[in-house]
Amino acid sequence: MSSNDTFDIAIVGGGPVGAALAIALRDSGLAVAVLEAKQEFAARDPRALALAEGTRLILARLGVWDALAPHATAIETIHVSQRGRIGRALLEARDMGVPALGYTTAYGDLYQALAAALPEAGATLITGARVSAVRPAAGLGLVEFEQGGSVRGLSARLIVLADGGKSLPGAVKIKDYGQSAIICTVQTEVGHGGRAYERFTPAGPMALLPLGDDYALVWTTANDLVETRMAWDEATFLEHLQAAFGDRQGRFLAAGPRSVFPLRLVTASAVAEPGLVRIGNAAQTLHPVAGQGFNLGLRDAWWLAECALDFPREAFGGPEFLAAYRKRRRADVRGGIAMTDILVELFANDLPVLSQARGLALTAMDMLPLVKQSFARKMMFGVQAW
Template sequence: MVHSHPPQDTQVLIVGGGLVGASLAIALDRVGVETALVEATPAGAMPPVFDERNLSFAEATVNALTALGVLQKLRAPTGPIREIHVSRAGDFGRVKLAARDYGREAFGQVVVASDFGEALEARLAELPRLVRHRPARFVGFDGIEDGRRVVRLSGPDGEYRVRARLVVGADGIDSAVRQALGIAVESHDYGQTLFIARLRASRAPDGRAFERLTDAGPTALLPRGDRHYGLVHGVAAADTDAVAALDDAAFLTRVQAAFGWRAGRFVDVGPRSRHVARRVVAQRCVDTRAVLVGNAAQSLHPIGAQGFNLGLRDALTLAECVAGADDAGAPALLERHVARRRDDRTRTLAFSDGLARITSNPGALMRPLRSLGLLAIDRDSALQAMLAGGAMGYRGDVPALCRGAAA
């Protein structure tokens, strides 16, 4: 049933209340932009994305989320990443980066997604001007009226309409907004499944983040703030069910064999979730009075921990472009947003995809080339500085809040 009462009007309508969508709502409220947020989950419930996954926040992300008043809401301690250690099974060489070499205490912080979700919700609850449609889901578009996109939403009482100067698709890798706009994607299945869990080792985390690369995918350990590591263990897709069936002891034995002993003996693992590693990139990120951000615009292989950090920079750049504008969906404004995001998006996509493909290639010819590459990076300060800058979130036109500015 479609309600007959007149549609609600707003400047910006964000579809998707996950990590990027909620962050964007807070950023827009900060600069005084009238905003509405469409959330699939009812009040008092957390979106599924806020689970036990471990999020690696680059320094730029930490700066921005602190300025937005979100990180102050975290209840659990974060884990600083003071060093990054990258190696590949069977190859010579390794790369070690230390934050102190760049005048930093840490490259970033590790945050548990569930804790971050609670912090975002606490911050959203402080925004009296924000209109929250929840539970509600995006149904489709009904054209454009008076310079506004007409959006059909479905709630507990049936369908209704909202009109917005700008509609933001922040609804994830399978974005319904993107599909409704007819925006095609480039997709690649890496043939890997990633198992995510909390892991405890005989040696407590000391600020080092490890990435051990193999033919089947990465095994990464992120230093959490609760004396555990956040584990990402990649396996070949064909082995997914067999690995999922392992008991905790057998799973730890497998992970230990893949990773080695740099963090000591693995002694305990928490509940495991699994996620397919795939790359989905929208061929364009804007349409008439519409824009895609976060995973709706691009979903990356998690190697290098770039995904959320890139999506947040999408959101913060958009907030800067919209700030002070009479029309949040004006074509010139959206063109400016695309131009500002182009370099960061292109370089981060290339880095993530290239690293995932090259490091998992089992070809005999790739092994000496990778070894030489690792050795070269470890000995070249300029290459190290480029990697460190990317790890801290400084690529391309960086939003002011990411730089620690008070804009």
């Protein structure tokens, strides 16, 4: 490839969101390049992801779900509660008329299913290519990357940043929650039976997601406690987890290796600018409390592909194209960010009056089927769902 190579769309970052976009553009007839810094499309990442029902539908349309389904665990009920206070809500798939409210999968399994579909997508896959600079422009923009010790370049009508938001400079707004997520798998005495838990504690929310025979734990932890919790031996860790979670699943029996992810809300100042669109974590990186990050990012990819199919290639990155993309994504993205942020802030505060109000709100949601269904629909299909 020479620096004169020209593409309709250059996707910077072949993570789950960038890969999904390339697959969604499969039958478009467009010249698409995917530049991935890693040597291959594979991930060793300890995260477990809760995939919404809407995400399953998109993955099915991308032809990826069948490969992923054997590695996905159905979430049939979600139990939402707060530690030490009354009030709980139980969301059930059968109330919604769906087989599952969502599915839990290992990040690596999701990525593997997407990576397996990439070669058929017809895109030019450039691995071991770390993009060092982008110069978007209406018309043709430039992407500069390092590969095998040399600096190379390509041109594209539209540059899509799907790099997770950490590698290239750009104006961002950061809200630091002062929290990190400690994640690992845990075994419980009582089998999960498809039940997930979202449990709010004064120290931050904790989630248990059914994954295979185990649970995937996401334990939000104030940053100054992370070192101590990571240093605990397994027995001490399980003891403290039991105290924080309670005994709804019987005793915690075992815990796998722990990993830590710092938690911040990072939003790009501009999701779209002439010649460039940011998607996935490059556009918004969220707290995992509501399991929205990948689900939102996948919808970014899906709707960007729809825009690319609706417009002639000459219009890519131009004002009408960008306005159409912004319009399609605005409500969903803003709603997803707001819902996540409100949950973190509202449930982190332990003022007695607030915790009583939260308890009442959970009880009310549990007793009002329409409210419950509306909330469940938003979790399944995005905040723009009615």
